[in-house]
Amino acid sequence: MTVTRSARLAGAALCVAVAAGCAQPTAGRPVADSASAEQATSDAVRRGLDAFQSHFVNLGDEHARVYNYLNFGDVKITTEHESYKVGDPPAVLLKRRFAKDGSWSETLTPPSSETDYVKLDDDHKFLAPTPWVSVPSLWAGTGFDNCFLLTAWVACHLDKAIGQTKLDAPDEQPNEARATEDGFEVTTGALLGVMLDEGFISIPEEKRDGVTDPMKKTVVPVVLKFDKDMGFTGFEIRDTVSDGDAPQLELQLEYEVIGKATKDDVPDAPDAGETTAITDKAAVDQFWEKFNDRTPEN
Template sequence: MMRVTRLTLVALLLTAGCGQSVTGTPVADPDGTRKAGEKAYSVAVQALNAYLQKTTDLRGSIYYYAAVNERKSGSDVDIAMRGTPAAFYYKSRSKTPPGYDYDTYHPASDPLEYVKLGQAYSSIAPTPWVSMPATEPGFTCAIAGLQTLCKINGALDATDKAKPPGRSTTATTAADGSTEVRTEITLKAFVDNSVINIPADVVGLIEPGLMNKLVPVKIVVNSDGTLHRAEVKGELQGSKTKVQIELGYESRGPADASDFPSVPQPGELTALPDKAAKDDFWDRMAKIRNN
């Protein structure tokens, strides 16, 4: 009798346990996670495109760094754009190597644009500023600084079409309502779209097998659906080549008058009269930078 009672008690305890919640780790839903990531990615790309197409007053910061073995280059850039027609200011500070700094400023409706030369470029002109005929960009992706976002967008699109195996896209939502989307692009898409302009001889150092490797991308969208940040950051190691990439654009809200310098005084200027002189100026800057 005692034996039966004990067996019955065990059976009752086991049966009672079946109706209770059990603490543990929930099983992930891979298909649901994938679909959520794809939806967030689509929203992030839309936010990036909307920023490029609709934002007229902006303040942004960009950082660039690329290294292929011992060949390295990096800089920080601030841009500001305001008004219609727009005033535009671009301020570049070279970090690797240092000293290759310059600013460009195009006041609204001014037929001239102005370039301020850093120390490394001081041999080009006897004055700190150079003026030249302004060139209207015509479309957003021709605007210095914003080109970075356009090129990231192009690399994302190229990778979408290539459908590389192993590409991962996920999304997380922060407490402030912003969404962070993590995805990847191929190194080939990065190079082909000149997300960072890498000289051809440096590209030639990259092993072909690395070109289909994936580089992480992060896009952060604010709670109101606007773009906050986009960045590409990763490191690839081949048998003979090491590639490092760090690049990002951060939106810092609308620009105001304090973001723009004063127009240089005549005594601070060397005037370039035409397009030929302007082209020669930029060629000379490029030669100094690439030596």
């Protein structure tokens, strides 16, 4: 793979930042200038954030995974998504399960389709007499946007949260960069309250009062990961936020670029005999409400 000039510069800045931050005075060797080291680190972080944003603005054919774990009092949430995006206009397949050993649902959107096809997982089979349900596409009439893809949606809202935190709590936001065996890592952060407002850290509405103001004002570290060519490979958010007697909030959110998606990864639309069509708006809304319920009642 050809390394671009911007990738070489980003790598150089990261290496300089890491080396300068670890320099120790030795005989005959000048101590790294701290201002230069800080500037190199800031440049590296900025290039990392630019590469992160560029990845999703120019999202290509991608197979990605998002893992979400949250533990807050009696609220315990685990969700895993995998997405496949291929072509332009794209064919999209989104898979979801609510437990590590749970069954997968699938949501299929063929290229330029006005219809989404949903294959029901075991916990939601009662929603239709057939394995699949068809509903009006979530992006019918508006066209596809990369941030509509649920895995990418998480990254798009994380980007907003990082930007807002830079405005609201710049002195508390980490600003670090380091070289790794696989490439580079950039550590920044986002306020818990902003992440909750953006919706990608989700606590049921009836439990939100348990999150105190000091917890919301906590900046949670965000680690962005890149390969040696400064290509985005994923991110990780992992922290435990606490405040006195309030329940601890444990959270883990990971995005992983698994590889390039191909046409073979996305199935054809199911046959009509396997599909129950839902078109009435009220019925469609009710379907999505039940489908997204982790413990649906028949």
